[in-house]
């Protein structure tokens with residue numbers, strides 16, 4: 214397999230990316246300090262916390278569903294992406310105007326043509342911008358990092374016939390006004406979740422404030438999340454929030470954290486409880502399996518410790534060259550591994566499983582200490598077993614079997630071009 | 636060492652690994668000379684030993700890897716080997732970490748990266764290593780398998796400093812080091828990608844202002860060298876000059 218020439222980022226984007234990443238690194242370390250956290254100790258804590266939660270996930274899941282439902286939140290379990298789409302379609306049956314906040318879980322089950330009969334509006338600024346330009350997300354937390362303000366301003370002018378200042382501020386101002394109107398008229402809002410507690414709370418963090426609006430303003434709120442987001446209680450959920458903020462954007466704490474425990478309600482009149490005051494009248498949670506069960510069975514459950522902060526990409530040498538071409542529905546090494554179980558082994562190969570150098574930069578930068586290179590290596594064993602090997606590797610192994618070394622027979626004074634190593 | 640000591644104490648094997656043995660052959664000769672100069676008694680098994688299995692393991696051939704581990708262990712034990720010294724970080728990681736995992740208790744052979752061997756000699760002050768340059772600036776690239784995966788950051792640096800060099804660190808160093816792009820089978824599976832990554836690393840090295848980029852891995856060395864412009868790439872052993880009074884690059 215060879216990566217397509219068009220998949221490589223251009224020089225300017227790469228330079229911009231490095232600038233952002235190095236700045237991020239400094240901010241992350243500052244944020245840890247501000248929270249009086251020692252990096253290695255905290256990573257170990259997050260790792261243990263997620264591991265313990267995953268070890269008892271069946272039980273936590275049952276508790277969470279029972280408690281959420283007792284609070285008036287409807288829970289729909291989706292076996293796969295197809296089922297998830299059907300559930301969402303049903304929930305949106307009489308609704309036309311839908312607003313969306315950043316949710317990678319929705320991206321996981323999304324498909325061309327899904328909700329095509331609705332007006333779906335992205336409200337996260339980065340997502341709004343990439344959908345406007347028509348590019349894929351370049352990063353889960355900073356989806357528009359590859360776009361310059363000039364390029365975005367041009368796209369806005371072209372689509373909305375409105376001249377704006379080609380600055381971050383100008384773009385944010387335009388989006389604020391434009392999106393508020395959309396939010397105002399929306400009938401349903403879709404968000405993800407950063408954590409769900411077994412005692413029945415949905416926890417979502419954000420900076421922009423759009424998630425607060427998307428989850429409260431329309432009549433119906435739909436949350437899409439994988440079941441691995443379930444943790445025992447708010448204590449663990451807040452640890453997720455803290456780690457996600459520090460490693461995601463290098464902040465000590467995000468601007469907003471929503472804890473949603475039920476639909477909006479009031480008992481102000483005659484002490485009668487009415488569902489639906491100023492917030493959402495109904496809250497629906499679509500809880501995804503979509504390959505997670507298979508992943509656990511196959512011994513890859515560590516992948517589900519993921520908080521989706523995106524930090525594993527920041528120093529990944531492959532990501533720095535081919536960006537969103539590395540990974541599947543999720544970017545980077547974890548996206549490759551996830552694709553194998555939520556989609557197919559073939560997809561994992563196409564997601565560039567064999568492009569990984571196993572350098573461990575992802576592991577080093579992961580707040581949950583997920584051993585992604587080890588999972589990647591294990592995945593290659595599965596690919597090999599099921600016949601998804603590369604030609605080069607087949608040559609290499611034939612040499613090892615025949616000659617006891619990966620290069621084969623080497624003539625005197627000759628240097629092999631392909632260094633099947635190390 | 637007397638013959639009896641050898642039998643009782645066991646042999647130290649110098650294991651260069653396939654890449655050094657078949658491709659970067661000059662490094663093997665150099666390392667053997669260095670070990671001799673340092674008074675380290677060692678044996679070699681040249682054609683007898685097999686590939687450590689690293690490329691097989693990383694490409695997903697688990698059974699082949701386990702077979703290699705078993706066979707190598709037998710060969711090593713048949714030759715009374717109780718310690719292996721290798722200059723290849725991949726072999727080092729595989730022999731130390733993954734052989735242990737695959738073979739369990741049976742694998743009781745000590746494994747060292749050669750920078751550790753030389754580093755501890757320096758620490759014990761019984762090294763014959765002499766500085767041959769004065770305060771010459773270079774930058775050091777941490778091989779992923781040696782640094783991030785095995786935690787060996789300081790010993791190669793100690794050796795380099797004792798050879799008279801001054802290390803000017805890249806922004807991304809030690810546990811934040813940036814991969815050369817060659818490992819994990821990527822040099823052969825995705826050559827364009829591998830080269831682009833190496834070129835980024837070369838750029839980072841040049842930003843230090845150093846004219847020499849040194850690394851302690853044969854793959855990083857070959858791969859970076861292939862992609863270097865405007866900076867000299869050296870493998871650790873090439874900084875040594877043996878009984879000539881001058882270092883190689885002078």
Ligand code: SF4
Nearest residue numbers: 519520522523525579
């Ligand atoms: S694998 Fe780790 S670093 Fe990557 S997104 Fe998940 S939690 Fe963050």
